[in-house]
Amino acid sequence: MLAYGSLAAVSAQTCHEWLINPSVGWPTQENFRIWCQNMDSVTGAVLVVAGFIFLFHGFKNHRLLIGLTGATLGAYLCGGMALKMSMPLWMGLALGIMLLGTFSYFFTSWAAAAVGAACGAMLGASIWLMLPRLDPAYAWSGAMTGAVALGLLCFLIFRMSVIAFTSMQGAVMLPLGALGMAYDYHSLQEGLNRSFSSMPFVLPITILGLAILGCGYQYLRAPAGGAAGGGGKSSGAKSGGESKPKDSSAKKEKAAARE
DSSP states (O other): OHHHHHHHHHHHHHHHHHHHOGGGOSOOHHHHHHHHHHOOHHHHHHHHHHHHHHHHHTTTTHHHHHHHHHHHHHHHHHHHHHHHTTOOHHHHHHHHHHHHHHHHHHSHHHHHHHHHHHHHHHHHHHHHHHSTTSOGGGHHHHHHHHHHHHHHHHHHSHHHHHHHHHHHHHHHHHHHHHHHHHTTSHHHHHHHHHHHHHOTTHHHHHHHHHHHHHHHHHHHHSOOOTHHHHHHHHHHHHHHHHHHHHHHHHHHHHHHHHO
């Protein structure tokens, strides 16, 4: 709980900075590195475990995970708004967790569409910033395109959309937590900083590879829905319905033989 609270506080502070000065732009790899440096080992361990669950067991536990995601987003947004309005941070965090967490848990399909839109916005903005010929000042248009695309896909193909965005979340959380734990060792900090500057494409490729791995694993292991169970029930009902006339005809034949 302490790790979750500290992570929510850091997220709220970051949201507060972006709400005050939106011109700072989309988070860069340097922001990612700073987050890892300022992270404690407990929060890193929580992110590693949560990232593993999101990455490989996201659809299996999607209702609980969507509720937790909604609570985290609520803490992020309401905490930032509380800081902007000079209110206590805990009040904004509690309000956001209760409102969006409860809504996300009980209205799973709508919350999944909202989370899918958020993941699509991050993916669209990231792709826009990676392409060299596009103006970074218009990264919001890539974010809007991704948000609309994945948000609508959640209503059309719910299973695949949930698998996609839980894998994407896990693929970001897992290396974030692992790097946060690695930065606690002073002997590794210089090497990690040098790797960030000399090999900038390693982290995006790692996140993309983990996301593809998680999508493939969940697609093969996650249940396709209640079709098989429903089919079994319907076939059982049919077989039961067909057996009744046979039993009644057999009884009639026995009664005729006795007469």
